[in-house]
Amino acid sequence: MKTKILSISLIALLLIGCKKGENTGADYEVAATADSVSVAATQTVEGKQFVKTAEVDMEVKDVYGATISIEKHLISLGGFVTQSRMEAQTMSENTYNISDESSMLIRKFQNHNRMQVRVPTETLGEFLDFINDKKVFLNSRIISAEDVTANIKLSKMEAERQAKTSTNISQLKTGKDKVKLDDENMSQANSQKYSDEILADQLKYSTVDIYIKEPSTSVAKIPIVNTKNIDNDYKYNFFFDVKNAFVEGFYLIQQIFVFLISIWPIVLLGGLVFYFWRRRKTFQTNVEK
Template sequence: MKTTYIRLSFVSAILFGIYSCKKGEAIESISETSNYSNEISADSISSVATMSVKDKQFIKTANVDMEVKDVYDATISIEKSVQELGGFVTHSNLQSRVISEDTYNTSDENAVMVKKYQTENSMQVRVPTANLGELLSFVNNKKLFLNSRIINAEDVTSNIKYAELEGKRIKKTSENIAELKTTKDKVRMSDENMSENNSQQLANLNVTDKLKYSTVDILIKEPKLRIAEIAVANSTNVDNKYKFNFFYSAKNAFVEGFYLIQRIIVGLISIWPVIIIFALGFYFYRKNQSNKKLKIKTTDHSAS
């Protein structure tokens, strides 16, 4: 019986050891899988940005729209990161969009203006294409919520090859023109060829610049409204204080009445011919009426 118990204990210990090893391997496997997933997640942030294909050249651009905890702090961090990566900021429009604005009176003299606003910043930065993935990873670490992220890699290999061929053609044309006799047509063709060559050189410079530096448009904003409390004067009480003054208004009314009388008198003086004509007409009218009444009375007496 004792021997059987010892054997069972020994078997149990072996099974427990095997189970522990398997469990440890499983945990280790899960841990390795988790780390691998994290690496994949981190790499996927900039997989397109860091893409490189043999004998291919890409112009890379990116557009990021996300929400951050503090727009101002995120802006400063991104601008600093861009400079450290050898890039530069071409546009930054930091603004606060006011949602509502109300003023509350706290005393006869004081009041508080309460503004609810949302801060956002629209940025455009240019960074060496080799560091584009690093910048996008840094920007991604600042997010609270990512609305969208677009990364474009435009294959311009054929365009570059075509530009080289065009350069050779323009050079050959210039050599052919140089062999012509000097005429007005030669001067015109030489001028047109030089203008075409300048345009081609400018296009080449633009492509080279876009290949060297990637353009990244970044829109960052805060998910919640901020509130600003600003101490101001109680304008309502001030308006009521000076809205109406009886004695001042009465004095002005008296003065205005005096000026009105003066204006009436001056107006009457200015139309004195009309007044005289009206007075004479009224005088003759009254006199005519008096003569008529006198004739009627004389006629009545004669009849009697």
């Protein structure tokens, strides 16, 4: 009897353990699904309004392919691109001669792209999930949800105040002061409308800054002309250089001759000084004899 009771107890414990294991697995699956995107991207709170932004820095297998895929999915969600700057960062560059006429330029580079996009706020979570599927490594992801509920309430109160001020101004007597007050009030109203438009746009569309790059270095093989061999072919021409040297020597003689003519007063003065010096020396020699 005791043996039967013990057996039943063991079977019950095993069944309970299996059930707990199934529940734990299900709970983990739900948690993993919920963790695929931050709550900040999808949260809605009654009576609250959020301006949502995100920054994603990750590595992808192919920058160009990932960019095209992201842009297409963005358009399908009703979003748009405000900036996309794709560049190839050169890591090294070497040229190897493979014949007298041709060479091969080996360039190692890394592609990267910096994008800024606007996506409808209600699809921000879906868009971030799509981007996440393109990664091979996620460096960072920052999601912000700024509560602007108070800003919206203040904006409404300001609009009411300006409307009341406009009514009070209209009851004043016509004059310079009335025109000035009306102009200032209208300017404030326009500024408030402008701020409201920006805030409404920020609420409707979330801004996402995306930086993607390739984890490995790519290699480009570019056929080019063997410039070194061409330089050697035209580096030295004996007969041409001899002819030029002869002509340049002739021009040099002409320049020297022209220079001597231009300084004839100095030459003449020097000649006279030399003549009188020699004559005086001769005279002194004769006197001494």
